[in-house]
Amino acid sequence: MNKYKIIGLIFLTVSLFFQACKVAKNYQNPQGVVNDSLYRDVHSQDTANLATLSWQKLFSPKLQALIAEGIQNNFDLKIAQARIDAAQANFKQSKLALLPSLSANANAAFQHLPDVQNGYPQIYQLYANAAWEVDLWGKLKSAKRAELAALQQSEAYKRYVQTQLVSQIASYYYLLESYDAQLDLTLKTVANRKEDVTAMQQLKESDVVTGAAVVQSEANQYSVEVTIPDIRQSIRETENAICILIGRNPGTIDRDSLSQETILTDLPTGVPSQLLANRPDIQEAEYQLQNAFELTNVARSYFYPDLNITAQAGFYNNTLSNFFSPATFLANIIGGLTQPIFNNGANKQRLAVANAQQEEYLQAYKKAWLTAGQEVSNALFQYQAGQEKVNVRAKEIGSLQKAVEYTQALLRYTSNTNYTDVLTSEQSLLSAQLSSISDKLQQLQAVVSLYVSLGGGWR
Numbered sequence: 001m002n003k004y005k006i007i008g009l010i011f012l013t014v015s016l017f018f019q020a021c022k023v024a025k026n027y028q029n030p031q032g033v034v035n036d037s038l039y040r041d042v043h044s045q046d047t048a049n050l051a052t053l054s055w056q057k058l059f060s061p062k063l064q065a066l067i068a069e070g071i072q073n074n075f076d077l078k079i080a081q082a083r084i085d086a087a088q089a090n091f092k093q094s095k096l097a098l099l100p101s102l103s104a105n106a107n108a109a110f111q112h113l114p115d116v117q118n119g120y121p122q123i124y125q126l127y128a129n130a131a132w133e134v135d136l137w138g139k140l141k142s143a144k145r146a147e148l149a150a151l152q153q154s155e156a157y158k159r160y161v162q163t164q165l166v167s168q169i170a171s172y173y174y175l176l177e178s179y180d181a182q183l184d185l186t187l188k189t190v191a192n193r194k195e196d197v198t199a200m201q202q203l204k205e206s207d208v209v210t211g212a213a214v215v216q217s218e219a220n221q222y223s224v225e226v227t228i229p230d231i232r233q234s235i236r237e238t239e240n241a242i243c244i245l246i247g248r249n250p251g252t253i254d255r256d257s258l259s260q261e262t263i264l265t266d267l268p269t270g271v272p273s274q275l276l277a278n279r280p281d282i283q284e285a286e287y288q289l290q291n292a293f294e295l296t297n298v299a300r301s302y303f304y305p306d307l308n309i310t311a312q313a314g315f316y317n318n319t320l321s322n323f324f325s326p327a328t329f330l331a332n333i334i335g336g337l338t339q340p341i342f343n344n345g346a347n348k349q350r351l352a353v354a355n356a357q358q359e360e361y362l363q364a365y366k367k368a369w370l371t372a373g374q375e376v377s378n379a380l381f382q383y384q385a386g387q388e389k390v391n392v393r394a395k396e397i398g399s400l401q402k403a404v405e406y407t408q409a410l411l412r413y414t415s416n417t418n419y420t421d422v423l424t425s426e427q428s429l430l431s432a433q434l435s436s437i438s439d440k441l442q443q444l445q446a447v448v449s450l451y452v453s454l455g456g457g458w459r
């Protein structure tokens with residue numbers, strides 16, 4: 001080969017290399033998506049973050065046991081693991097696509113040739129074929145990176161499923177405890193109402209009240225008593241919901257009482273940029289975007305020629321007696337470039353679709369950040385609102401308890417009141433006590449919501 005051919009070959013190789021650099025672009029994380037004001041009314045530079053706390057340290061032992069059972073048996077998590085297994089298989093195959101393919105063939109044929117005098121000649125062949133597509137434009141490498149992003153996306157999805165599972169189990173658990181507290185309060189209230197009925201009957205015999213007060217007291221008792229079946233139904237349904245989450249047949253759930261639950265007061269949110277490391281759904285959205293980016297590289301490479309190298313080697317003879325003699329060995333190597341010229345616009349359509357999908361996933365990625373900021377802000381305000389109600393609610397209950405005591409005393413010893421006043425104060429007190437239970441539930445669930453919205457629950 002003369003020097004001009006060598007220089008030309010070098011020039012062609014270098015040109016193809018630089019052209020390949022332009023075809024396959026490098027992925028870069030989108031800029032300007034997150035800022036310090038992502039959390040509304042929160043401007044902290046402290047990197048301490050509630051999300052880094054393990055769920056084993058955040059929750060009580062009985063709740064921990066339920067969460068552990070859920071992580072072991074939950075069907076959604078098992079489905080997510082199956083998706084990871086499928087993605088791993090695709091990624092392994094994408095790596096093998098960079099290697100040559102190899103196949104072996106053996107056959108015997110009888111040919112009918114009119115000009116042959118000695119009957120029908122027999123042809124025996126044993127050979128191997130190898131084919132290799134040279135990845136000039138980075139198509140195969142981009143495809144491999146796309147499959148890797150898909151694998152990482154499926155792993156992030158499993159982490160997301162786990163965070164939601166932890167949140168759901170904890171929320172249902174606290175809701176179940178609140179139903180227990182409501183039932184306990186209601187049963188005690190019914191017992192008090194029965195005492196009221198007895199007291200009204202005695203006062204009627206003493207001509208202090210009329211028969212109307214007696215039947216009103218009975219109706220007051222029944223109005224509370226009739227809520228018990230509904231509360232018990234709610235308990236049963238919530239227990240069954242937890243059983244579904246933990247992969248268990250419907251049954252009772254071992255739990256503590258709401259009064260034993262301690263509300264976490266130290267709730268560090270860290271800085272917004274930490275959400276990418278903590279929230280699996282944001283990670284999933286970025287891996288999805290990265291997958292689309294690499295597939296766009298693949299679509300762009302279809303506009304350029306493919307370089308394929310094929311090789312064949314084996315034995316070819318019309319007899320078996322000396323089939324493996326060196327004279328019967330054949331081998332060849334062929335290399336060729338295939339340049340697309342006209343294919344009904346398929347390449348342009350493929351690239352247009354890839355670009356559109358990449359833009360779609362970019363917007364989904366940006367939305368994931370805004371949604372995360374909204375959830376953190378909502379959870380913080382939910383907690384603060386519940387906290388603000390605690391002291392006021394305690395004062396309300398204290399005043400209503402005194403109102404009940406005063407009206408009952410006035411009814412017994414003076415004529416300055418009637419049973420309607422007693423009835424009103426008792427109903428108001430029960431309502432406030434039930435609201436107090438809801439207030440504590442709100443705070444507990446707000447902690448869970450904040451924990452998950454910051455990205456906790458999968459560690």
